[in-house]
Amino acid sequence: MxxxxxxxxxxxxxxxxxxxxxxxxxxxxxxNSDASVTIADSIAVNHEDAILKGHGTADLNGEVVATLCGIVERVNKLIYVRGLRSRYKPEVGDIVIGRVVEVVQKRWKVEINYSQDAILMLSSMNMPDGVQRRRTAMDELNMRSIFEEKDVVCAEVRGFQHDGLHLQARSQKYGKLKxxxxxxxxxxxxxxxxxxxxxxxxxxxxxxxxxxxxxxxxxxxEAKDDMVEDQVNQSEPQVLLPNKNATNLEEQEKNYxxxxxxxxxxxxxxxxxxxxxxxxxxxxxxxxxxxxxxxxxxxxxxxxxxxxxxxxxxxxxxxxxxxxxxxx
Known part of the structure; x- marks a missing residue:
């Protein structure tokens, strides 16, 4: 920036x-006088409580001092300093914005300023046709018609799983940003x-x-409401196929x-x-x-x-x- x-x-x-x-x-x-500290600042503690010194703290002449600039955090008896210039630490339900870095099998990898790329599964994505249905092999083949590399997307943190941090975009307010x-x-x-x-x-x-x-x-x-989508005759799954020749002029008008x-x-x-x-x-x-x-x-x-x-x-x-x- x-x-x-x-x-x-x-x-x-x-x-x-x-x-x-x-x-x-x-x-x-x-x-809040004890909220922010710089290096070598003393942190007020009660030594009788048998506190635990965590990240960003040290013991100096019987006092607890900060070893980096940040915010003092207290969890029960644990005291640590959360650094300001650190990477993002996600929590479930967070609204995040990221950039797609890779399209792989049934998922997109998204860079969100975290220590590793987040994962947005095809099954956790609201389909462009607005219909709630199972994802098919054709949907997987046309993943790049939804998001491709370098696209900016908005999503919500779903949680941590065995393969990393997962996102979800099950609402019309999430998706590609243009x-x-x-x-x-x-x-x-x-x-x-x-x-x-x-x-x-x-x-x-x-x-x-x-x-x-x-x-x-x-x-x-304007975000469309899923409830007003016409869901009649859904016996066969609908798949959106990109038609670049037909939408060229329409895209130019929409992008203006x-x-x-x-x-x-x-x-x-x-x-x-x-x-x-x-x-x-x-x-x-x-x-x-x-x-x-x-x-x-x-x-x-x-x-x-x-x-x-x-x-x-x-x-x-x-x-x-x-x-x-x-x-x-």
Missing amino acids: RGIDLAALSKTQKLRLEKALEELESLSSKV GGQLLTVPPYLVKRQKQHFHHLEEYGFDLILGCNGFIWVGEHI TELETRKYICRAANAVRVLSTLGFNITLEIIKGIIELSLSLNLDIHEMLSSEFCVVVAEKEAERRKSNKRRR
Whole structure:
């Protein structure tokens, strides 16, 4: 992902950014002072509880100190530090975005920023015809008409099995993603929430926040309801065969995205880049706020990647958190 060079900040900009970050740190530290640690920071523990020191911790002169930067996690008597710059650690039910790297027998292998490629079985995939049926040998032969190498897909973590991490895409909201941008951020910046699919109607695009740190910003696509599909005369299984000659013109029309929508997609993508550079949590509200801020300042899309705009975003975020705290 294209980065933003904060090393080019002027002295005034550096002072403004440092002040904003200090205010944000003071606000967050009052909420949970023991949540984040850096190397050699002391971790408050009760030695009478016979604690167990886990990953990222060490014993120094009778104190438990952190050996890496991260978040302190406590599981019963076990204390460990979860590193921030680590790979994605999947949990069942997570919404993830990935890229197909290989098509093999009855399955697709998908790269999701995990230590190994995830597996999406043909049997765990919602068929394009919308009919719930057994997969046939013909379906297996035409797997590339559904997904092929380098396609960006959205799926849900199904669980761990003997051959690796399995995904599933049994709903119309999952599947192939087209007409947008794929952004990669550290996974810890995307918190697990009830809703990871967002449609910004005022801007005309969809936003998907993958728990694995992959974020999709693309043109809005209406999800069809499986229940309204005509399922009459299903005695013989239906198979979708690719017909490139007949669908060439139709695909060109479908792939066209209006210029205004593309501009908003680029603004949202740049907002994610700014948040990733500053290390802020990425949420729908903050992304919308950055888009509105860039519009209110009459900034061009490329100007959102300037160092000055990053400083302004940090200052606005500090003001927002202050106002939220006062309301409480």
